[in-house]
Structure formats: C-alpha cells, structure tokens
Amino acid sequence: MRKLVVFNQVTLDGYFADLNGDMSWAHKEDAEWNAFVADNAKGGGVLVFGRITYELMASFWPTPQAMKSFPVVAERMNSLPKVVFSRTLDKATWINTTVVKGDMAAAMRNMKNEPGEDMAIMGSGSIVSQLAQEGLIDEFQIVVNPLVLGQGRTMFQGVTKKLSLRQTRTRTFRNGNVLLCYERMV
DSSP states (O other), rough: OEEEEEEEETTTSOOOOOOOOGGGGOOOHHHHHHHHHHHHHHSSSSSEEEEEHHHHHHTTTSHHHHHHSSSHHHHHHHHOOOEESSSSOOOOOOOTEEESSSSSHHHHHHHEEEESSOOOEESHHHHHHHHHTTTOOOOEEEEEOOOOOOSSSTTTTTTOOOEEEEEEEEETTTTTEEEEEEEEEE
C-alpha cells in the first residue's frame, strides 16, 4: 500500500497560512536549510495539492526564476506526477498533473491501494484536515518556523476527532526551523 505523507510548515503559534492564505513567511533560507530542501526534493513520488496550493505552485515552479533560484527543487516539482483535488478546476496546465473531482477520501483510498510510489501533500490545509479526519494520512512532517502570526489558518481546521500520533524523528536547523515527524497510530 502506498503511503501518504504531509510536508508542511507552520508558525510557532500553529498557523500554516495567514488569514489571506499567504505562506511566503515559510521561506527562511540559509545554506543548511536549502541543502535539506534540495535533498528532500530528490525523492520520488506523487505530489498532492488542493486547488489553491496547486495554483500557487503552478504559478512559480515552471518559471525561469524558479529554475534559476532553486534548480534541483524546480526540476523535481515540474517532473513529478501531480494530483490536484478540486471541485472547480476543469483542467490542469502544469505538466504531469491530473485533476480529481468528486469524493476526495474515496479517490485517495483508491490511489493508496494502487501500485506506485508514495504520495506527499504540500500546503493544502483543507486537504490535510479532510484526509487526516478520514485516517488516510500516514505521516506528518511538520516544520515549525520561529515566527508568530497571531492569527491565520491551521492545517487541522475542521478536524473533530482526536488524531493519535507517534513521534519518529526531529531535526533542528541553524535558521531556527525545527522538523517534527509523526506517524499515525492505528
């Protein structure tokens, strides 16, 4: 069975986006962090997005600026297969992207049972909360940024039942970011 992983950044006060959906604060770069991000991007798999995050990613990663600034990450983001869950998007313009409409949980159950590489959700808070509620996310890789927004949107907005998780690893970066990894307890 394929594994579904979330990789998201949050602020110290738990927000993955501000009230306007902005996540630009999450780009606190330094050499160590950039090396981690580039190394992380070398993995395979399928990228999973909701429409809003998809549109944000599709507006940046295929650009010459992305290729110049982040060549390894841009190459992987553009070449990997992508799935976007959307009720409103009719077609995807970013290469290697499939639009999935309808029952997201049922579609993800089917995808997890298909042969292939693991899948990773990046951003897409509403997707995270809905699939977590259904018990479909196997691992959470959360990067806590040393920043307080005061208000915003959490990844788990709308989750109504307790999610029991087990910590698997941590890593602290010189820029203040802390990677926390958790597996879902069955």
